[in-house]
Amino acid sequence: xxxxxxxxxxxxxxxxxxxxxxxxxxxxxxxxxxxxxxxxxxxxxxxxxxxxxxxxxxxxxxxxxxxxxxxxxxxxxxxxxxxxxxxxxxxxxxxxxxxxx
Numbered sequence: 001x002x003x004x005x006x007x008x009x010x011x012x013x014x015x016x017x018x019x020x021x022x023x024x025x026x027x028x029x030x031x032x033x034x035x036x037x038x039x040x041x042x043x044x045x046x047x048x049x050x051x052x053x054x055x056x057x058x059x060x061x062x063x064x065x066x067x068x069x070x071x072x073x074x075x076x077x078x079x080x081x082x083x084x085x086x087x088x089x090x091x092x093x094x095x096x097x098x099x100x101x
Contacts, residue, residue, distance in 0.1 A: 001098035004030040004084055005037040006059040006075070009044055009051040018047035028054060028062035030075040030084050040078060056086075063087055066101060069094040074101070 008028050010021025031037035037053065044051040054062075063073035063086055071089035076082075077100065085095040095101055 002032075002100075004032065004056075004075075004077075005034050006030055006054045006056060007037050007041055007051065008054045008058070008062065009040075009048055013044075013048040013050075015047045018049065020049045026050065026062070028059045028075050029078045030059070031078050036078060060086060066095060 006028055008026055010019075010025050011027050012025040013019055013021045029040075031040065041051050041053065059075060063075060064083075066072040066074050066083060066085060069092075071092040072085050072095045073087040074083045074085040074095075077084055082100050085097055085099045085101060088095055088097050
């Protein structure tokens with residue numbers, strides 16, 4: 001399984017309105033390289049005060065439903081139209097853990 005790196009950020013925070021954002025506006029995103037994740041966080045550091053590195057375990061609490069399957073969950077991959085599956089239903093799921101869809 002390919003290794004991913006994870007970060008959390010607030011999608012409501014904008015450069016012209018720096019803050020910690022709202023309590024239910026945090027989102028996790030997966031990165032294919034540590035360098036990409038660190039650059040993303042550095043770019044947001046002056047206005048998104050809640051953006052930070054998170055572990056896979058923390059990312060597992062922020063999963064989104066995968067397209068075409070109501071039983072599998074994953075995270076979007078940064079700067080991509082794809083998603084990595086992190087939790088799959090063995091009975092009803094369409095995808096496998098680690099699969100990029």
